[in-house]
Amino acid sequence: MSLLLEARGISKKFGGVQALKDVSLTIREKEIYGLIGPNGAGKTTFFNVLTGLYSRDRGDILFAGKALELGSPHLVAQAGIARTFQNIRLFGNMTALENVMVGRHMCTHAGVFGAILRTPGQRREEAAIRRRAEELLHYVGIAHRAGALAKHLSYGDQRRLEIARALATEPKLLALDEPAAGMNATETVALRQLIEGVRADGLTVLLIEHDVKLIMGLCDRVAVLDYGEKIAEDVPAIVQRDPKVIEAYLGGSVGE
């Protein structure tokens, strides 16, 4: 399998705290890649650097063979990385459908004049945006909630909606920041099926997760961060047995 993403020596410091220290990792095409580590290990920081929310001190990221423009989220999105947020960030006063339609912004072009004049091209595009958004809502399984305001959706549905919005940008890499957080067992199973479906449709998935069972069952490869450093990167079976990982994070759960 060819490489999709290669991070080289990413470092990030917040004041005196070294949040990321020389983190290098590679993600292959069409794999589900897990990023785990104890609280404060730097997972989300890495995520935010990758998706352009934070600037990095050192290092660079190659994505699909090109250097990623770090530090501007919309360019990262345009390069083909879509993300969700740990603390769900939806457009609360827009409907579920509209949230996904916003995700289509990047892949569409109609401007002010098209909108004012309602040109045939703009109308066609608008209809296509709507159709695609409806498809995506259906895909993540919340089509019946299309007309509801995002803030009125249940927690699990909000997570799904965020994934639908991310998918609307037609990414190559879908980056999910703790998607199973706060979900019950049934919801987690459904989420797992959704992620596997996304991969089956040809996308690559980067997953940050606390739920070790989910990560180990779902991911092709896993990287472990501890105090901002990568201490392991391999298939789950090997990572699970790595003494450094056990010490840093897994603790007793390996014996379960």
Add this chain to the structure above:
Amino acid sequence: MKPYVRFPRWFGLALIALALLLLPHLLTQVGTAWVRIANFAILFIFLSLGLNIVVGMAGLLDLGYVAFYAVGAYVWALLASPHFGLHMPFWAILPLGALLACIAGAVLGAPTLRLRGDYLAIVTLGFGEIVRIFMNNLSSPFNITNGPKGITRIDGMNVAGMNFSATDTFLGIPFSGPTKYYYVLLLLLLLVIVVNLRLQNSRIGRAWVAIREDELAAKAAGINTRNVKLLAFAMGASFGGIAGGMFAAMQGFVSPESFVLHESIMILAMVVLGGMGNVWGVIAGALLLSFVPELLRYTVEPAQKALFGKMLIEPEVLRMLLFGMALVLMMRFRPAGLWPESRHKREMSEMKEEAA
């Protein structure tokens, strides 16, 4: 499905159109002043719809909006008055005023892109004042704006030889100057409303609302927030430019005094009172805040004279008192405005239509 569903809607629109067309003639019966008041109400609708794009949709609190009104007014005043001896036709200066206001909007918007909330409000407030002070002081060394004295004897509208400052008679019905302006404004209003509604339900409109809701998430969804915000400032400002041009034409006189902070606040109050983000709410807000003070002006004085035999409270004082009270009550009971934006309901009814 139900055959009568379409008919009343069409019929209702026709009734509203008829009422709007007859309005100036009815108002003339009460007094020509009321036609002028109606005209100003329409100007304020332009202004508040323009500001609604910036504040209501994109969520950028702009306290210097009146600056763009000033730009539009001064463009008309300078290009159609004896001041420079230019007398350009309306079809050239009205779009030019809108265009220059649009550019001013982008230029003043650009430095504020990184600011949010209170900070944005303070900076835009400053910009509004800067524009006014410029108008006040650009009289030397080159006399461009004639300073605080303002520009007088501005040409009114002149369409195909029809002078808008005189009364004409068509089919035995007299059309006074303000009445003619009313019809022009009504036409422009229709245009402005259509533009607003179409923008609201477009890719750009959704991007504006997305920025208002969560700027970071909007960025992550691939929206170039810098460009989209500048677009909001520019589009909003262009409506201010159109309103300014019409203002100059109707008044025949502009001076920096017309473009003080108070006006910005007034326009903002119309947007907030009506319901941020909802075109119809904003129109209602603008109408309410334009007409109620005038009504007070004409009723409070006679009422007090009749009750107490003399004036106890000036209408102007009472106006501000009621205004303040109304805003406080609004914030207490209807914080989203009289007629708030409801994407929810709209979507729901659309879905029902589709299902039917």
